[in-house]
Amino acid sequence: QQQVKQSPQSLIVQKGGISIINCAYENTAFDYFPWYQQFPGKGPALLIAIRPDVSEKKEGRFTISFNKSAKQFSLHIMDSQPGDSATYFCAARTTSGTYKYIFGTGTRLKVLA
Amino acid sequence: DSGVTQTPKHLITATGQRVTLRCSPRSGDLSVYWYQQSLDQGLQFLIQYYNGEERAKGNILERFSAQQFPDLHSELNLSSLELGDSALYFCASSVTSSVPYNEQFFGPGTRLTVL
Numbered sequence: 001q002q003q004v005k006q007s008p009q010s011l012i013v014q015k016g017g018i019s020i021i022n023c024a025y026e027n028t029a030f031d032y033f034p035w036y037q038q039f040p041g042k043g044p045a046l047l048i049a050i051r052p053d054v055s056e057k058k059e060g061r062f063t064i065s066f067n068k069s070a071k072q073f074s075l076h077i078m079d080s081q082p083g084d085s086a087t088y089f090c091a092a093r094t095t096s097g098t099y100k101y102i103f104g105t106g107t108r109l110k111v112l113a
Numbered sequence: 114d115s116g117v118t119q120t121p122k123h124l125i126t127a128t129g130q131r132v133t134l135r136c137s138p139r140s141g142d143l144s145v146y147w148y149q150q151s152l153d154q155g156l157q158f159l160i161q162y163y164n165g166e167e168r169a170k171g172n173i174l175e176r177f178s179a180q181q182f183p184d185l186h187s188e189l190n191l192s193s194l195e196l197g198d199s200a201l202y203f204c205a206s207s208v209t210s211s212v213p214y215n216e217q218f219f220g221p222g223t224r225l226t227v228l
Contacts, residue, residue, distance in 0.1 A: 006155075034216075042221060043115065043205075043220050043222050045115065045219065049216075089156060091156075099169075099215075100146075100158055100171065101158060103148075103157075103158070105155035106155045
């Protein structure tokens with residue numbers, strides 16, 4: 001079954017804290033795992049992405065950790081800022097047939113000033 | 114600004130009606146994707162077109178259809194609308210569907226309200 005489970009549904013973090021969002025998948029025919037950030041009234045925008053042959057990718061304050069054996073990946077936002085307040089979606093791209101993306105249900109992050 | 118444009122921004126209509134949502138991909142992008150975003154369902158993939166041809170189908174209802182025109186813009190047609198069709202509809206584009214790790218760029222969305 002092609003599904004990506006995301007948790008938590010919502011998250012409140014103090015400024016300067018670490019935000020952690022988790023995703024898990026079942027289908028092994030995924031080859032690319034992007035994270036998207038969406039601000040209210042806007043479309044999702046690619047934040048950071050990882051391939052399954054890499055266990056960690058860091059871009060600035062954002063880090064993806066990938067555990068292939070556990071079929072889990074997570075987004076860590078270090079030194080969270082109020083400007084990070086948004087909805088975050090994990091996704092996985094299928095390789096069976098043509099490429100298409102399966103999205104998690106989203107995590108609404110609020111960073112308190 | 115992602116370079117993907119969608120019109121209209123907002124659409125209010127009644128049950129049973131038919132609407133058309135329009136998407137213009139980024140310049141040079143051949144692939145267009147349509148997604149539905151509702152509060153409790155997150156982003157649901159509907160359908161993908163590549164250079165005018167349908168490439169992949171997701172959870173798209175039979176009342177919905179789409180096409181991609183020779184100039185690469187795409188339209189999503191929603192008919193016999195129901196209250197549950199109220200959602201944000203996003204279009205995304207990418208250079209191609211076959212290049213590994215190609216990024217999808219999302220438009221600003223069309224908010225559909227069915228009364």
